Amino acid sequence: MKPSFYDLNYSDLETIINTHNFNSSASRILFNWYYKKKQNTPCPDISKSALAFFEQNYDFYLPEIDTVYQSEKDRTVKFLFKLKDNHKVETVLIPFNNKYSICLSSQVGCAMNCSFCFTGEQGLKRNLTTSEIMGQFLQAWRWLASNRAGEERILNIVFMGQGEPxxxxxxxxxxxxxxxxxxxxxxxxxxxxxxxxxxxPGLKRWSEEIPRVNLALSLHSPFAEKRNELIPINKKYPLEEVLTYIDQVPLNKKQFITYEYILIKDFNDSADDAEKLGNLLAGKSAYINIIPFNPYPGSRYQRPNLDTVENFKAILDTFKIPTLIRGVKGDDVLAACGQLNSL
Ligand code: SF4
Structure with a gap:
């Protein structure tokens, strides 16, 4: 089986170009063609020999769009992608002002088994390759160009889809x-x-290898027992250890860690929960995202009412931690946080 062109980063590509004595500008031209211009035809701007080499030795296949779900409430789009081996993953375009954030999947299913997450119920089937991750982005961009011309602007990338990145x-x-x-x-x-x-183990690699890429931690409860129920790996990697690790990673001046908090009715939405969370994060370069729970078929939890959500935020505000209540987008097509499932 040929390796995928979309598994190559720029330095991999430069190495190949240099090893085969092609014109050194070919790497820049190829990246520009496939990623900046997002073309999906053979690149016409490199030498015939280089073109023939890449056609013979590299696979340019990308995951196919199997189904597109468009929200009727907002402009959220969810894609079900079919991979070469027939596994499927979901990807979401989240709209803001005629631009989009893309929520990418990193695995088929997930091993973490979080109890509030539809993906967790799938179990882990396998990791995605880089080409399958890039494919979600490129195919979603092309879908926008064909279906919402002028809106093909994907300005934020979030690895918050299926899988633990x-x-x-x-x-x-x-x-x-x-x-x-x-x-x-x-x-x-x-x-x-x-x-x-x-x-x-992944946090260590993030901090050593790509520390400038932003990090969001799914926190969801400051209490060990509740967090164990929500995120079973808390038993192996307890929150205190995770926070201690994150705290010693030097951040850029403008960089902060986002702490995600899924607010679940009568489970982690009390004043006590908010106080404990505020005390835990006060003084850190933190930003809290409150996500009212998004139900899915068979889910065991419920979304709290708006008053509860606002009271929770009001308590956090007293700790002077920037806190945002994340608006629900795409829940009518099961595209909101925690609702992805590609079985
Ligand atoms: S919340 Fe994230 S880490 Fe947990 S099961 Fe779902 S996809 Fe996996």
Whole structure:
């Protein structure tokens, strides 16, 4: 089987170009063609010999769009992608002012088994490759260009779809490098966020290898017992250890860690929960995202009412931690946080 062209970062490509004595500008031209211009035809601007070499030796296949779900409430789009081996993953375009954030999947299913998440019920089937991650982005961009012309502006990349991105670090890191490359999509480092349930081996690699890429930690409860129920890997990598690790990572001046908090009715939405959370995060370079729980078929939890959500935020405000209540988008097509499932 041929390797995928979309598994190559810029330095891999340069090595290949140099090894085969092609004109050194070919790497820049190829990245520009496939990532900046987002073309899906053979690149006409490199030498015939280089073109023949890449056609013979590299696979340019990308995951196919199987189904598109468009929200009727807002302009959220959810894609079900079919991979070469018939596994499927979901990807979401989240609209803001005629622009989009893209929520990418990093694994088929997930091993973390979080109890509030539809993906967790799938179990882990396998890791995605870099090409399958890049494919979600490129195919979603092309869908926008064909179906919402003029709106093909994907300005934020969030690894918050299916899978624990830090559990598939190599492929995710390479995808980040391609997104960041000035010859590729050239997306600013502050526009890329990796979300984690608190997988410490992956956190170590993030802090050593791509620390400028933003991090979001799924916190969801400051109490060990509740967090154990929500995020079972808390038993192996307890929140205190995760926070201690994150606290010693030097951040850029403008960088902060986002702490995600799924607010669940009568489970983690009391004043006591908010106080404990505020005390835990006060004084950190933190930003809290409150996400009212999004139900899915068979889910065991419920969304709290708006008053409860606002009271929770009001308590956090007293700790002077920037806190946002995340608006619900795409829940009518099961595209909101925690609702992805591709079985
Ligand atoms: S919340 Fe994230 S880490 Fe947890 S099961 Fe779902 S996809 Fe996996």
């Amino acid at each position: 830090l559990h598939n670090f190599d492929a995710v890191k390479k995808a980040c490098e391609i997104f960041l490359s000035q010859y590729g999509t050239s997306i600013g480092v502050q526009k890329i966020t990796i979300s984690t349930a608190g997988y410490i």
